[in-house]
Amino acid sequence: MSKDADFFNFSLSNILSTEQSILDKARIRLLYYGLWIVMVVVAGLFLSVYFQHLEFLTVTAAIVFFCVVCLFKYLTYKPEWRVISHALLIIATLINLSNVFITIQKVDIITIQVILLVLLFSYYMLGQRAGLGYSLLNIIPVLAFYVLNYNQSYFIPLRPEELDQSTIIISMFANFIIIIYIHSHFYSAFLKNIKELKQTSEDQAVLNAKLELTISKAEKSSQVKSEFLATMSHEIRTPLNAIIGMSNLMIMANPRPDQKENLNVLKSSANNLQSIVNDVLDFNKIEAGKVIFETVKFNFVDLMQNICGAQKLKAEEKGLSFTLKIDPVLQKRVLFGDPTRLTQILFNLVSNAIKFTREGSIYVKAFCYEDRNNKLRITFTVKDTGIGIDKNNLQSIFEPFTQESITTTRQYGGTGMGLAIVKRLLELQGLHMHVSSKVGEGSEFSFNMEFQVSNANINEVGDKHPLLQNTDSLSNLRILIAEDNPVNVLLMKKLLSKWKIAPTIAENGQKAIETFQNGDFDIILMDLQMPVMNGFDASMGIRKLPNPKKANVPIIALTAAALLDIEEQVLNAGMNDYVSKPFKPEELMEKIQNLVFADAGHSVA
Structure with a gap:
């Protein structure tokens, strides 16, 4: 219902809305103007039968006029066209049958017109099932009356009222007007509906063509992006391979302490560049769904110490204290999982913690909160006393190529890929990252991960191939x-x-x-x-x-x-x-x- 329609509304525009279909609008218009026509016709018939002193028809006309006025008012207040249509058809059926069996006691042209009106109106307004029902409700009794009248077996103790010629002419003329109006109105509505459907179909075809073109461009763009990344990776990694390789060779040649220091700086810078390249490529690989998680045996404590070993040195270089705490339950445990991806997740979290902490401490914890049925559920926590994150930016930091602000990027550097990779790797395993942070006080990142426990001896896992020695x-x-x-x-x-x-x-x-x-x-x-x-x-x-x-x-x-x-x-x-x-x-x-x-x-x- 339109918000402008109220009890005192008489305007058609106030009961039409954009949510209504073309046919529903046509039905409402038909009722609006049709009820006006019926009111005028019934008022004229009322005056005609009143001056002829036809009491039963006068009362019937008065009741019908009152009902039509009420239905018109209901329509302009609440345009519930289905309810109003049923009410009109019930009224028309009762009048028709009362005229045939009681008032006039014969089937004339007016009766036939009323049946046609009921048939047209019910089908157009309410559909096939209702149209068939109301049609049979009018036709079958009239046919039954014909049969009874033909056998001269119909009789009631009421004398039929006779209509004069003027009343018959008014009724016939009004019925023809209403029949023509219904046909004309719905014919134009159906044509308009067909034209709009055709236009919609054509618009849809244009949209589909544009969509196909867009999809094609997106696929081509994705392919070009992958080819570009492959090319750039090759062009960047090739000189990097030489820089890092030569640095390794020179370090292996027992250089002087000052030379070794310079070589380590060179190697560290090359490794940082390689890390940036790997972040972009890893994210591209993750987004393309090309990541496969392994399930291999690994020494949990050794893995955690290896991850945090180099990071601890980096933290101490900045004057930060670094603490790694592993639950005693996890000591000497061999687990099944993907140590490479776990390393990638924790490495990114710890690197971020060190990067965004000027003073204070870094705390890494692995806690077993569930141990049953040869399965361990471990909570990993990385906590720092760094710059913290505003609560409004907690979600954006996990978006690719994004940091909390431009100032943060300029001050601390980085690609903004680390947390995006962490989030995607966890999501691919059905896991979620929990973050709590206060600006100026620090941040805490934590997640839970489940591992299958292996029965292997701790000494059997993590040893180098004997030939490597x-x-x-x-x-x-x-x-x-x-x-x-x-x-x-x-x-x-x-x-x-x-x-x-x-x-x-x-x-x-x-x-x-x-x-x-x-x-x-x-x-x-x-x-x-x-x-x-x-x-x-x-x-x-x-x-x-x-x-x-x-x-x-x-x-x-x-x-x-x-x-x-x-x-x-x-x-x-x-x-x-x-x-x-x-x-x-x-x-x-x-x-x-x-x-x-x-x-x-x-x-x-």
Whole structure:
């Protein structure tokens, strides 16, 4: 109902609203103007029968006039057209049947017109079911009267009233006017409805076309973004690989204390740049749904100490006290979970705590609040006495590329990706981050995570591969390196020389296949992006070689790319594993040894 309609309203515009459909508006208009017509007609009939002294018809006309006035007033107060339509049809049916059986006691043209009016009005206003009901309610009794009258078996002790010709003419004329009005009104309404439906359909088609174009642009934009990230990752990681690699080599060469200090600064800066690149790429990977959570055994206490070890040094450099507290229940526990993602979450939280704390302390706690059915539920808490966060900004800090304010970004630096990555990684596991903070006093981040308990001995987990303790076994290892970048070639040669390995170099994939076929190698380190033939095609070519021994040689991909499905592509190309540039020397060594010495019966010539 319109807010402008009240008991004293008589305006049609006040009972029409934009929420009403075209047909509903048409029904309300029909009732509004139709009731006016009926009031005029009934008033004229009342005067006609009154002067003819037809008492029953006079009373009937007066009652009908009163009812129509009341229904009109109800319509202008509450436009409940269904209720009013039913009321009008019931009145018309009662009048029609009373005229046939009592007042006039015959079926004339007026009766037929009233039946037609009821039929049209009921179908247009209330639909098929109501239209059929009201039609049968009028037609069946009239037909029954016809039969009774034909057999001369209908008789009541009331004398029928006779209408003069003027009353019949008024009734016929009024009925024709109403029939024409109903037809004309709904015909125009239906045409308008059809036109609007057609226009809506055309508009929908235009919108669908625009939507398809937008989706296509979004997909293309996403693809371009991924390709851009892959390219930029390769372009940034390639020099980073050389910087970090050379820094490692120079530090391994026992430099003077002042040189070592300079090298550590250089390495730290390169690692910070690598961390920023990794944040962006990790978030892109998470958003694309390419994150897979592992379930492996790990020593919980060792993991926590490894995460916090380097961070503790960073905190102490700023003059902050650093406390790591682990629940005694968790001591000497081997758990199943994803240590890599847990490390990523805690590392980001602790790094943020240190970054935004000028003085005071950093507190990291792992507390077991539930231990049953070989499952542990652990609460992780990272608390600081830093700058704190305004309560209005608690949600925005978890958005990507966002920090609490521009001032914060300028003063403390960073990409604003850390907490966004933390939030997404937790959400992907069905977990939530709880934050409490006061400006100027500090912040506390906490979350709960469930782990399956392993029955493995604590000494069996976390030990390095026994071969990693003795690199002398690598001295006779025959390695083929497919790499086109001269700096990376120099780096790999210097790094492998530390392990007394003299590698063979191939500058592209095609050359790698030819060199491999003409030589005897234990493992291949394959760059992915090379001229002539890339690493994927080269690996697939090697796997198709007729010699089974050569075809099954271990291949490790070396990649600086940021492809979201890099692991899947590497495995599909037949490679055994991959290492992302810049890599840690010990990581590459471990992978080489695991693959070369995986078969206990395999020996290095």
